Amino acid sequence: MKNFLTLLATVWLTGTALGQFYVTVYNNDLALVKERREVQLGSGRTSYRFENVPGKIDPTSVHLADITNPGNVTILEQNYEYDLVSEEKLLERYLGKEITIVTKEEKQFTGTLLALSNNIILKDDLGKIFIVKQDGIRNILFPSLPEGLVIRPSLFWLLEVGKAGKDKLEISYLTxxxxxxxxxxxxxxxxxxxxxxxxxxxxxxNCGMSFPEAHLKLVAGEPxxxxxxxxxxxxxxxxxxxxxxxxxxxxxxxxxxxxxxxxxxxxxxxxxxxxxxFPTANVEVKKIYTFEAARDSKVRTELEFKNSKEAGLGIPLPHGKVRVYKEDSEGMLQFIGEDEIDHTPKDEKVTVYVGNAFDLVGERTRKDFKSLGDRGSEETISIKLRNHKREQVEIQVLERLWGDWMITSSTHRYEKKDANTLRFVVSVLPDREEEIVYTVRSKW
Structure with a gap:
């Protein structure tokens, strides 16, 4: 049922004119809002209703300051009123009170509201009882808006004002x-x-409020x-x-x-x-192929660049998603992958994983294993890399090793990146295979 509710009295509102907004937005569904409004204040103890606040405001975060006369206004009491007007709430508040119903046949019934469910039951001044089906109602007329219901979320303050006058107030809050x-x-x-x-x-x-002509700031980080x-x-x-x-x-x-x-x-x-x-930057980038059997059986393709002025950028980059495109032979842009980057300061490296290389294959096999008592072992690992491309490529191979380990033999040069990572960099010719064989002795 769709009813059109007619209010026969206006609602008292104060300070509804919107002021100047300063909005600072954070990454994690949070914003600090500051609004400045000019308000005519009387001296002494006075009440003030501040309307047009977001429905998702944190009322415990509200701060009020008198910009014109600092210290002139003190909040004695604050109420956040968010019991919003609706058809159901109006009818509930008018149980036992008089309303008027207009049906779709233009019949009008005025009486005391006795009950409401699927039907509305009224009693008129003569004691007659009327039952009106809700699907037959066109309008419901209420004499006034019940106390406590508001048409939008509002803050209601009891203030102590030192000096009367037209002052500019600043309200700040989190939402x-x-x-x-x-x-x-x-x-x-x-x-x-x-x-x-x-x-x-x-x-x-989607906080429940608009901010016209706002002064916008964005915070990158994790408060x-x-x-x-x-x-x-x-x-x-x-x-x-x-x-x-x-x-x-x-x-x-x-x-x-x-x-x-x-x-x-x-x-x-x-x-x-x-x-x-920021404006379009032209950034120097390096394409990296990585085979890490402990993580994936595929050869990953990554684009890496340094966030520096020398490379063409050099500004702090907030956390976000990077979508990568490339033109095909007809000059049409095609999507080739996406990744997320973390908050990245200037002069730090940015690595974007765009997908797996179709024409590169990696294969890892344990060729031999020997137990060296209860707390040690020796194993020989074979890593085969095949390149089905038309050009030579360089592939980075990362191996994860544990315990106290030592490489006793290797067919290729390697680098110990950290306590648990062994790194090879191998060039593979077109349509060729390159095999890395190494033996590692571990103790724990």
Missing amino acids: NGISWEAKYVAVADKEDKRLSFDGWVTVNN HIVKARPPRGVLMEYAKTTAAEPQFTEEAFFEYHLYTLERPATILDNQIKELSL
């Missing part, structure tokens, strides 16, 4: 329902030597929050365009990085807004 994430678009050149690299910001607002809030993800399609000039300025802030949009932006409720984070 859930707003998050942001970075997304990157990379286009590899023909030789896979350079990437055209774009950064985008996606702001997702500790007592209650975990899962991040929300959205998708962005890629069109082959060039990102605009910088819209954000970046600065180090505490243990995080702060990105400030250089112009106001309207952030509507239930809206996903996308903004260019």
